[in-house]
Structures are given as C-alpha cells and as structure tokens.
Amino acid sequence: xxxxxxxxxxxxxxxxxxxxxxxxxxxxxxxxxxxxxxxxxxxxxxxxxxxxxxxxxxxxxxxxxxxxxxxxxxxxxxxxxxxxxxxxxxxxxxxxxxxxxxxxxxxxxxxxxxxxxxxxxxxxxxxxxxxxxxxxxxxxxxxxxxxxxxxxxxxxxxxxxxxxxxxxxxxxxxxxxxxxxxxxxxxxxxxxxxxxxxxxxxxxxxxxxxxxxxxxxxxxxxxxxxxxxxxxxxxxxxxxxxxxxxxxxxxxxxxxxxxxxxxxxxxxxxxxxxxxxxxxxxxxxxxxxxxxxxxxxxxxxxxxxxxxxxxxxxxxxxxxxxxxxxxxxxxxxxxxxxxxxxxxxxxxxxxxxxxxxxxxxxxxxxxxxxxxxxxxxxxxxxxxxxxx
Ligand SMILES: Cc1cc2nc3c(=O)[nH]c(=O)nc-3n(C[C@H](O)[C@H](O)[C@H](O)COP(=O)(O)OP(=O)(O)OC[C@H]3O[C@@H](n4cnc5c(N)ncnc54)[C@H](O)[C@@H]3O)c2cc1C
Numbered sequence: 001x002x003x004x005x006x007x008x009x010x011x012x013x014x015x016x017x018x019x020x021x022x023x024x025x026x027x028x029x030x031x032x033x034x035x036x037x038x039x040x041x042x043x044x045x046x047x048x049x050x051x052x053x054x055x056x057x058x059x060x061x062x063x064x065x066x067x068x069x070x071x072x073x074x075x076x077x078x079x080x081x082x083x084x085x086x087x088x089x090x091x092x093x094x095x096x097x098x099x100x101x102x103x104x105x106x107x108x109x110x111x112x113x114x115x116x117x118x119x120x121x122x123x124x125x126x127x128x129x130x131x132x133x134x135x136x137x138x139x140x141x142x143x144x145x146x147x148x149x150x151x152x153x154x155x156x157x158x159x160x161x162x163x164x165x166x167x168x169x170x171x172x173x174x175x176x177x178x179x180x181x182x183x184x185x186x187x188x189x190x191x192x193x194x195x196x197x198x199x200x201x202x203x204x205x206x207x208x209x210x211x212x213x214x215x216x217x218x219x220x221x222x223x224x225x226x227x228x229x230x231x232x233x234x235x236x237x238x239x240x241x242x243x244x245x246x247x248x249x250x251x252x253x254x255x256x257x258x259x260x261x262x263x264x265x266x267x268x269x270x271x272x273x274x275x276x277x278x279x280x281x282x283x284x285x286x287x288x289x290x291x292x293x294x295x296x297x298x299x300x301x302x303x304x305x306x307x308x309x310x311x312x313x314x315x316x317x318x319x320x321x322x323x324x325x326x327x328x329x330x331x332x333x334x335x336x337x338x339x340x341x342x343x344x345x346x347x348x349x350x351x352x353x354x355x356x357x358x359x360x361x362x363x364x365x366x367x368x369x370x371x372x373x374x375x376x377x378x379x380x381x382x383x384x385x386x387x388x
Contacts, residue, residue, distance in 0.1 A: 008069070012072055015049070020076070020077070024084065026354065029081045032083050032084070033081075033206045033207065036201070036206040036209045037209065038083050038084060038208065044117075046088055047091070047117045051069075052115060053112075055093070056096045056100050060112035062100075066312065067312035068305060070092050070093060070097065070308075071305065072253075074253035075254075075257040075260070078253065078255075078256070078258050079258075079260055080257075082254050082257070082362075083208050086250075086254060087208055090123060091115055092115070093246045093249075095122040095168075096112065096116065097246050098246060099112055099115065100112065102185070102226050102227050104229075104230075104231070107187070107228070120166070121160065121163070122165070122167070123159055123160050123164045125158050125167040126169075127156050128140060128154055133371060138172050138183065140154065140170075140171045141173075144222070147221050147222050148222075149186070149220050149225070150217055151169075152216060153171070154214045154215065155213040156212055158211045159205070159208045159211070160209065162190075162197050163208070165190060167195075167213060168187060169185065171184055173233050173235070174233050182233050184231055184233055185227075185238055186226065187225075190213075192219075195214070198211060198212045202364075203360050205361060206361075245311050248321040248375075249304070249325075251325065252307075252325045253304060253328075256297065256301055258336060258362045259293075259297055259332035261354065262335065262340070262354075262355060263293045263294065263336075265339070265354055265355055265358070266343040267281075267290055269347065270286055270290060270343055280343070290343065293335040293338060300328040300332065303324050307324040318382055319382045325372075329369075329372065330366055333363060336355075337359065339358075340355050
C-alpha cells in the first residue's frame with residue numbers, strides 16, 4: 001500500500017494555488033457569487049493551463065485517464081470558488097471524461113480536442129419538474145424517424161445551461177413500460193432552435209446558475225446521441241456506469257474543497273479573535289472543533305482519493321464512489337457549519353468574510369449528484385442488503 005500523493009499531483013496543487021491566488025482574488029470570486037455568472041474566459045484560462053484534459057486520451061490533446069488529477073484539480077479550484085470548480089467539471093468531467101468513455105468516434109474527434117482546450121462546456125440534464133431521485137422516470141422524449149430525432153420536454157435545475165454549449169441530457173427514447181432499456185443520452189446544443197433556457201435563483205451554487213430548459217420540437221440526428229447508433233436506448237448502462245461515477249466524484253471533490261477553505265478561514269480567525277482574555281484558539285471547545293474538522297477532512301480526502309483511484313484503474317468502484325459522495329459531502333457540511341457557528345460566530349454569518357459563501361455552497365452538495373439518502377440506498381442495494 002502506498003498512500004503518498006504523486007509528485008505530479010503535488011506539483012499540480014502548487015501550480016493551481018499560485019494561479020488562483022494571482023488570477024482569482026477574493027474580489028473576483030465575490031463578484032461571480034453576487035452576479036451568479038462566471039465569464040467563459042475563466043474556463044479557457046484553465047484550458048490554457050493544460051488541466052481540462054486529465055481524462056481525455058493523448059491522441060485527442062488530453063493527458064490520458066488521470067481521474068486523481070481531475071479530482072485534485074476540482075478540490076483546489078473549490079477552495080477558491082465552488083462555482084469555478086463546477087464550471088471546470090462541466091468541461092473536464094461532464095464533457096471530457098464522459099465523451100472519452102461513452103462517445104462515438106465522431107464525437108471524440110469533434111469534442112475532445114475542444115474540451116481539452118477549455119473551449120466547450122456541457123451541462124447535465126437529468127432532473128425534470130417531475131423527476132428528481134428517480135431518474136428512470138424521465139419524461140423528456142426523443143422520437144425517431146430514420147436518422148432524425150426530435151426532442152420535446154423540459155429539464156430542471158440544469159446548472160449553467162445559460163452559459164454552456166450543450167446539455168448532456170437523459171431522455172426517454174422508447175416505451176415507458178421498459179423503463180430502463182428505453183433511455184438515451186443526447187447532446188443537445190443550447191443554441192438549437194426550439195431550446196429555451198430560463199435562469200432560476202438559489203441561495204448558493206452561484207456562478208453556474210440553475211436553469212429550467214424547455215425543448216420544443218428540437219430536431220437533431222442520431223449522431224447527436226451519445227455513442228451514436230449504439231447509444232440509442234442504451235442510456236441506462238451509461239447512467240449506471242461511467243456517467244454516474246463521474247457525477248458522484250465531482251460534487252464530493254467540490255464539497256471537500258469548500259470545507260477545507262472554511263476550515264482554513266476559521267483556523268486563521270481563531271488566532272485573531274480574543275475573548276475572555278485570550279485568543280479563542282486557546283479555548284478548548286474551539287480547539288476541538290478545529291481539530292475535529294481537520295480529522296474529518298483528512299478521512300474524507302483519503303476516501304475520495306481511494307474512490308477516484310478505483311475509477312481510474314477501472315476496478316469495481318460503485319460502492320466506494322457512493323460512500324465517498326455520502327461521507328465527504330455530509331462531513332464537509334458538518335465541518336463548515338461547525339466552523340461558522342462555533343468558531344466565527346456573527347462574523348461567520350456576515351458579509352465581509354467568506355464563511356457565509358462556503359456555508360451557502362456546501363449545503364447544496366448533499367442534495368445533488370444523488371442525495372445522501374439515495375447514496376445510502378445505493379450502498380444497501382449494491383451490498384445486497386435484503387429488504388425483507
Ligand atoms: C445546487 C444544485 C445543482 C443542481 N444541478 C443539477 C444539474 O446540473 N443537473 C441536473 O440534472 N440536476 C441538478 N440538480 C438537481 C438535483 O440532482 C436534484 O435536486 C436531486 O436529484 C434530488 O431531486 P429533487 O430535488 O427533485 O428531490 P426528490 O427526488 O423529490 O426527493 C426529495 C427528498 O426525498 C428524498 N428521497 C427521494 N427518493 C427517495 C428514496 N427512494 N429513498 C430515500 N429518500 C428519497 C431525497 O433524498 C430528498 O431528500 C441540482 C440541484 C441543486 C440543489
């Protein structure tokens with residue numbers, strides 16, 4: 001067993017910390033948060049750093065299949081801005097990793113070089129007004145006539161649909177009766193005629209705004225189905241396979257980065273604030289919150305990296321990724337809230353410090369990417385825990 005981080009990843013973290021402290025100062029991050037928008041240039045600049053292609057084969061301009069590299073990148077970006085980390089993930093994960101794993105040859109040629117360069121970003125279109133946890137129930141329909149397909153329906157909570165180029169959308173492509181065999185993933189251009197996007201507002205997750213998307217007679221071709229002809233009616237295996245592993249690792253990495261930033265802010269604050277005649281870091285209750293937080297995040301990171309390594313190595317990973325999504329996002333939430341409430345007091349609630357942003361952002365993560373309850377269900381089912 002070797003738990004040491006590779007030199008490549010340590011160097012990556014150092015490079016990203018230098019880049020972010022210089023190019024993404026807190027005023028800029030606050031502006032993204034306030035305006036709920038991150039300019040496309042910021043993604044392109046990440047592409048220029050060469051980090052968008054961690055999970056894209058070298059022949060398409062990427063770096064191979066380095067899931068650990070992608071996860072470490074997301075974690076570092078999220079320490080600075082969860083919005084920026086999400087935006088990056090929409091390029092490197094939703095785009096790069098998914099198309100590398102499930103795209104047709106034509107889609108790989110068309111999209112992967114652009115994704116590696118940070119020129120394209122995909123939104124995930126899974127949820128719908130009537131569909132949350134139960135994804136097999138999607139109602140957005142794709143009807144087929146020869147090579148042409150037509151999409152009608154609606155997606156909800158589609159992060160950054162107003163900013164991105166494509167929606168990686170799960171659609172019903174056959175009779176509902178055969179629930180899981182009649183689903184497909186389709187790459188729907190957000191600029192296609194018949195697509196309309198309306199931004200929604202939420203308490204956090206800013207920079208990659210949530211959106212309602214309506215599809216009205218959107219005409220596409222079978223070449224727009226992920227995987228091409230072989231992907232038609234084959235969406236469930238993609239969803240239950242690579243696409244879902246990606247969806248669990250990305251949010252967990254964002255949660256970890258947010259909580260680490262929250263803990264750093266509280267750690268520092270505790271050495272500046274005095275009460276009862278001494279720095280509050282000298283009060284045992286505060287010391288325990290901070291050290292408990294460090295311990296929880298250390299465990300969270302090891303768990304996340306182990307799950308990422310399993311995915312990278314192509315080993316069975318579904319239980320580990322579900323456990324990571326559950327554990328990391330719940331512990332990140334607990335640690336962040338403890339830092340706010342038990343270390344920073346009113347200053348953790350007020351604008352001026354970043355803590356209020358960390359709290360708003362981290363609270364989203366046990367909800368999306370498969371809620372904590374759904375991960376518990378997944379783990380029980382995967383471990384074959386009998387229901388009766
Ligand atoms: C910030 C944010 C970003 C998002 N981004 C995207 C995105 O980019 N693309 C996208 O497609 N979706 C996105 N979502 C939607 C997200 O994936 C859904 O919110 C999530 O799947 C849960 O669906 P729901 O909110 O409709 O809850 P529901 O499915 O209605 O569930 C409500 C509650 O019941 C629980 N529950 C439901 N079914 C079960 C069950 N079988 N067993 C136990 N408990 C259950 C859930 O855990 C939840 O607590 C985002 C959501 C948020 C908050």
